[in-house]
Each structure stands twice: as structure tokens, then as C-alpha cells.
Amino acid sequence: MESNLDRRPTWTFLTNHARVLSLIARDPDVRLRDVAAACHLTERAVQGIVADLEAEGYLTHTREGRRNRYRITPDTRLRHPAESDRTVASLLHLLLDDLNRSPAS
Numbered sequence: 001m002e003s004n005l006d007r008r009p010t011w012t013f014l015t016n017h018a019r020v021l022s023l024i025a026r027d028p029d030v031r032l033r034d035v036a037a038a039c040h041l042t043e044r045a046v047q048g049i050v051a052d053l054e055a056e057g058y059l060t061h062t063r064e065g066r067r068n069r070y071r072i073t074p075d076t077r078l079r080h081p082a083e084s085d086r087t088v089a090s091l092l093h094l095l096l097d098d099l100n101r102s103p104a105s
Contacts, residue, residue: 016049021058023035028072058076074088075088
């Protein structure tokens with residue numbers, strides 16, 4: 001008999017774009033190779049996601065030596081019509097705030 005742990009999920013609550021954005025928000029100096037490893041994606045996929053996020057105005061980057069430093073644009077509205085009244089800052093607050101809390105005992 002197959003358990004729920006043996007099956008690979010066919011959907012997730014967060015998109016890869018949300019995962020990448022939240023990792024960059026946590027560490028603006030993060031290397032894309034580290035983001036790729038944390039998200040279980042290829043570095044090329046993460047580069048494409050970052051390009052998407054930059055094209056839509058969710059983040060920018062500046063070159064500092066051999067590294068990039070990323071900056072989130074917090075007032076950018078979310079894309080989906082159901083969340084278009086929300087900003088990227090509200091999404092990141094939800095994601096990052098919960099990660100920083102310790103579990104209730």
C-alpha cells in the first residue's frame with residue numbers, strides 16, 4: 001500500500017517565482033546558484049525567474065564586483081486579479097514573518 005509520503009505532489013501552494021523572490025528578500029546578496037539549490041531548480045531556471053521578476057518590476061539588481069545585489073520593489077502590485085489590491089511587500093511579510101516565528105509550545 002502506498003503512503004502519502006511515497007507520492008510526489010502534483011501541486012504546491014507557492015510558485016517557483018514566490019520561492020525565488022522570498023529567498024532574495026531574505027538575502028539580497030544571495031547567489032543564484034544557492035537559490036537554485038534551495039528551490040530544487042536549475043540555475044538557468046532561476047535566472048529566467050529573476051528575469052521575469054525584473055521585467056515586471058518586482059526587483060532590480062546592481063552589480064557589485066563579481067556579485068549581484070538584489071533590491072525588492074515593495075510597492076509593486078501582485079499580478080493575479082484576485083490579489084491585485086495586494087503588494088509584493090504584503091506577500092513577503094506573510095512568508096518571511098511566519099518563518100521567523102518559533103513554533104507555539
